[in-house]
Amino acid sequence: MLPEQSENMKMSNWTTPAHGGGGGGGRGGGCPPVGIQLEGLILPPILTIDVILGMLGNVVALWIFCFKLKSWNPNTLFLFNLVIADFLALLSLPLRIDALLKRHWVFGDGMCRINLFLMFSNRSASIALMTVVAIYRYFKVVHPHHRFNRMTKRQAGFVSLFVWLLVISPRVPMLAYNHIKFADNTTQCFFFTSYKEASRAITILVAMHRILTVLEFIVPLAMLIFCSVSISRFLRARQIGKPDKVRKAMRVCTIIVAVFVVCFLPTTVTTIGMWVIRSSRPWDCASFYTFTQLNIVSLGLNFLNSALDPIVYVFSSSMFRKALISSLPRALRCTANDGDGKITTSSTESQVTTQQELKSM
Incomplete structure (x- = not known):
């Protein structure tokens, strides 16, 4: 009985009593630590799939960007910046998988x-850059004469740099603190910790992380939906392009929003759920454990986004798609070209710009 109890009290790489224990700690109570059994069983296969699929797609994408375009x-x-963000995120997962399997x-x-x-x-960078791609497409289609569309590559580089600084700055304090936890002769690396044991600085850092987790979903999702709906209304009102091309354009918008929701909505919902339980029902350990376990599974979906982003590259850039097709064997290349019809150009400058954007979709 004692070894089993000891195992159940080990601290998790991802989930610890911080989520629920902190809320009840101030009232003299709180839930015991969450064991690592469920996490050790579920996360390794999910993260392994994320790494294999993501590395295959992003290595091909990097090769095309660097040598074919x-x-x-x-x-x-x-x-390209989105590829870099996904690639670096995937590189961090093998160490996490190893720690989950060894529990050390x-x-x-x-x-x-x-x-x-x-x-x-x-x-965070992956979410932000995906949003930037959607906004750029929105201006290209809906506001073809806007000065935003005259952006140079140098200006786009500054925009990318600003995005990186914006998303990295709140995470830099992570590098300043020790996140190693010693328990039962094992060493664990985790970010969340008990409010009873943590310093005030770590408590603030954890709270900021949770706020960012929610905002990083709500704000970009609202912008993605707005861009998609605006593009849809514009194309249907102007009846620009052939019907099949319009459907393809809307399919791309739908894919981007769907990928975003599938990958990030579960983490957002479970994070909010843990917030609510910790603040209003700190004694309800059963509900807290339920949301914590769901949060464990949802973390694996976050990095599935990095594996699915190469699909976005294919549909979001005509140059990338052409470079990919030219790299395929001749038989596959002919098949891929058969479905890529030409679009009749309009006489007005506005329609010409929109036609070109439709083609890139």
Whole structure:
């Protein structure tokens, strides 16, 4: 009985009593730590699938961007930065998988800080850059004469740099604190910790992380939906392009929103659920455990986004798609070209711009 109790009291890489214990700690109570059995069973296979699929797609994407694209535009530059963010996020997962399987962190304090920083900052960068790609497409289609569409590659580089600084700055404090936890002769690397044990600085850092987790979903999702709905209304009102091309354009918008919701909505909902329970029902350990376990599973979906983003690259850039098709064997290349019809150009400048954007979709 004692070894089993000891195992159940081990601290998790992802979930600890911080989520629920902190809320009840101030009232003299709180839930015991969450065991690592469920996490050790569910997360390794999910994260392994994320790494395998993501690495395959993003390595191919990096190869095309670096060696196959002859010319770049702002949209291509934004997509390239999205590849970098996804690639760095995936690189951080093998160490996490190893720690989950061994139930012991063997890579030291420095790698623990870097690992957590890479996971969270590049997840944020991936969300932000996906949003930038959607906004760029919105202006290209709905406002073809806006000066935003005259953005140069140099200006797009500054926009990308600003996005990186915006998402990395809140995560930099992670590098300043030790996240190693010693329990039952094992070493664990995790970000969340008990409010009873944590310093005030760590408590503030954890709270800021949770706020960012929610805002990083709500704000970009609202912008993605707005861009998609606006593009849909504009194309249907103007009846620009052939009906099949309009349907393809809307399919791309739907895919981007669907990928975003599937990958990030579960984490947002479970994070809010833990907030509510901790603040209003700190004694309800059963509900807290339920949301915590759901949160464990949802974390694996976050990085599935990095595996699915290469699909977005194919549909979001005509230059990327052409470079990919030219790299395929001749038989597959002919098949791919058969479905890529030409669009009749309109006489007005506005319709010409929109036709070109439709083609890139």
